Each structure stands twice: as structure tokens, then as C-alpha cells.
Amino acid sequence: MKLNEKQIIENWSDLIKRIEHQFSGERQEKLLEMYNHFADRMMFAPASSREHYHNCFPGGYVDHVLRVMDCAFDLYNSWMMQGAHTDNYSVEELMFAALNHDLGKVGDLDNDTYVPNESEWHRKNQGALYTVNPKTEFGLVPDRSLFLLQHFGIKYSWNEFLGIRIHDGMYEEANKPYLVSFNPDSRLRSNLPLILHQADMMASRVEWERWKYGENGLQNVRTLTDVPKDKMMKHVAVKPTTSSKPTPEKKPSAASQLNSGADTSKLFDELFK
Numbered sequence: 181m182k183l184n185e186k187q188i189i190e191n192w193s194d195l196i197k198r199i200e201h202q203f204s205g206e207r208q209e210k211l212l213e214m215y216n217h218f219a220d221r222m223m224f225a226p227a228s229s230r231e232h233y234h235n236c237f238p239g240g241y242v243d244h245v246l247r248v249m250d251c252a253f254d255l256y257n258s259w260m261m262q263g264a265h266t267d268n269y270s271v272e273e274l275m276f277a278a279l280n281h282d283l284g285k286v287g288d289l290d291n292d293t294y295v296p297n298e299s300e301w302h303r304k305n306q307g308a309l310y311t312v313n314p315k316t317e318f319g320l321v322p323d324r325s326l327f328l329l330q331h332f333g334i335k336y337s338w339n340e341f342l343g344i345r346i347h348d349g350m351y352e353e354a355n356k357p358y359l360v361s362f363n364p365d366s367r368l369r370s371n372l373p374l375i376l377h378q379a380d381m382m383a384s385r386v387e388w389e390r391w392k393y394g395e396n397g398l399q400n401v402r403t404l405t406d407v408p409k410d411k412m413m414k415h416v417a418v419k420p421t422t423s424s425k426p427t428p429e430k431k432p433s434a435a436s437q438l439n440s441g442a443d444t445s446k447l448f449d450e451l452f453k
């Protein structure tokens with residue numbers, strides 16, 4: 181799986197458009213300042229260092245972030261349709277956390293986190309196409325993400341902080357006190373961190389599958405409408421109806437419209453009006 185130059189540029193422009201339409205005022209200005217500062221590095225950054233992880237190719241980082249945002253939109257709708265509480269966090273907070281959750285993967289202020297691996301043996305035998313740059317000081321990705329946001333003076337809410345901080349869920353030992361609680365008062369107050377974790381897992385898994393099975397094995401979620409219908413149906417799972425409860429009619433989500441290539445600016449305007 182690789183992205184060509186055109187796709188890399190389109191993804192970058194999609195990312196910037198989302199920032200322009202989804203955030204406003206000083207926060208939007210500062211986000212744009214930070215993203216423009218990192219543009220040259222971020223646009224070509226991979227999402228991981230090994231090809232069997234996920235999106236380990238130039239442009240993989242931005243592609244991953246866009247997919248996590250799309251998945252988070254869809255999952256938000258799913259949670260809401262199941263009756264989950266959505267009043268104590270906003271879609272903007274969810275999107276802010278999704279947009280910035282992996283910022284630390286890009287690196288610190290001066291250096292990339294991942295640099296091309298010069299060892300042919302490691303590239304060939306371990307799929308280690310990139311290696312961690314020894315110039316960057318060790319830091320957990322979420323911690324570095326939060327550090328970069330504060331460096332650029334970008335304020336975030338507690339919901340956004342927590343979503344970014346624990347987006348790796350139980351894969352990160354340090355998240356356990358937030359996620360395993362025997363005290364009712366210390367349980368998570370909103371579902372945002374859980375939705376973001378699910379979205380990250382979903383996006384990473386899809387990206388891994390695309391590497392594993394190739395482009396023909398799976399659909400690109402953002403180009404689903406380009407696929408001939410008969411071919412598409414083979415891949416779309418139909419949920420079995422085992423319950424007598426009528427299934428609520430699902431309107432196409434903003435995310436699915438987004439995936440269909442609809443005008444993103446209109447969608448964001450609708451969501452945030």
C-alpha cells in the first residue's frame with residue numbers, strides 16, 4: 181500500500197479543510213499555524229515504523245488521521261443510535277481529539293519521530309522500513325501530542341485532553357487507572373475516550389488489512405462509491421435481523437457522506453451550525 185503524490189496532496193488539503201470548517205476563532209488560527217509549521221514533515225510522515233503495523237509509508241500519518249476522524253464520526257452515530265449519552269461532550273471535542281491524537285508521531289519541534297531505516301536487512305527481514313530517530317527524546321505519543329498542542333498555545337478541554345491521553349486504551353499500562361475503576365466516582369464521565377479508542381483501533385485494523393490483503397481485498401472507505409455495485413456488495417456485511425425490535429431507519433451519516441467524496445465544507449457546516 182502506497183500513496184502517490186496526488187493522493188498525498190489531496191489528503192493534506194482535506195485535513196486543512198477540516199480544520200478550517202470545524203474549528204473557529206483563535207483555536208482555528210493556532211491549529212492552522214501549527215499544522216502549517218509541520219506541513220513539510222507531516223505530509224510525508226508514516227503512521228508507524230513497520231510495514232505490518234499500519235500505514236507505514238510516506239503520507240501514512242495523514243491518511244490514518246483522516247480515517248480515525250471518519251471512524252469516530254461513524255462510531256459517534258452508532259453510540260448515539262444505541263442510546264448512549266452524548267450530552268457531556270461535543271462532536272467538535274471528539275474531532276479535535278481525533279485530529280490531534282497521534283500528533284506526537286510526527287516528532288518533536290525539530291526532528292521527525294520516524295526516519296527511513298538504512299539497514300537493508302531490517303527492512304527486508306523485519307519490515308522495519310523506518311526506525312525511531314535517535315535525535316528525538318523518548319516520549320509516549322499522546323504525551324508528545326499534548327506537549328505540541330500547548331507549545332503552539334492551543335487550548336483544549338478536559339474531554340479533549342483525556343481523549344488524546346488515553347486513546348491507546350488498555351494497550352498502555354499507564355491508562356489503567358482511567359479505565360479500570362472500582363469506584364463509581366472515578367469512572368469515565370464521557371464516552372469520548374472510548375469512541376476515539378475504538379476509532380483508532382478500527383482505522384489501524386483497516387489499514388493493516390489493506391497492507392495484508394492488498395487494495396483488491398478491501399474497499400478504500402473514502403472511495404467506496406467508485407466501486408461497481410456488484411463488487412461492493414460482496415464486501416458489505418448485512419446485519420442479521422434476530423430481534424423483533426424494529427430497526428431504526430439509519431440516515432446516511434455525515435461521515436459516510438464524507439467518505440462518498442461529498443463537499444466536506446458543507447458537511448461540517450451542517451454538523452456545527
Ligand SMILES: [Fe+2]
Binds near residue numbers: 244248281282380
Ligand atoms: Fe492512531
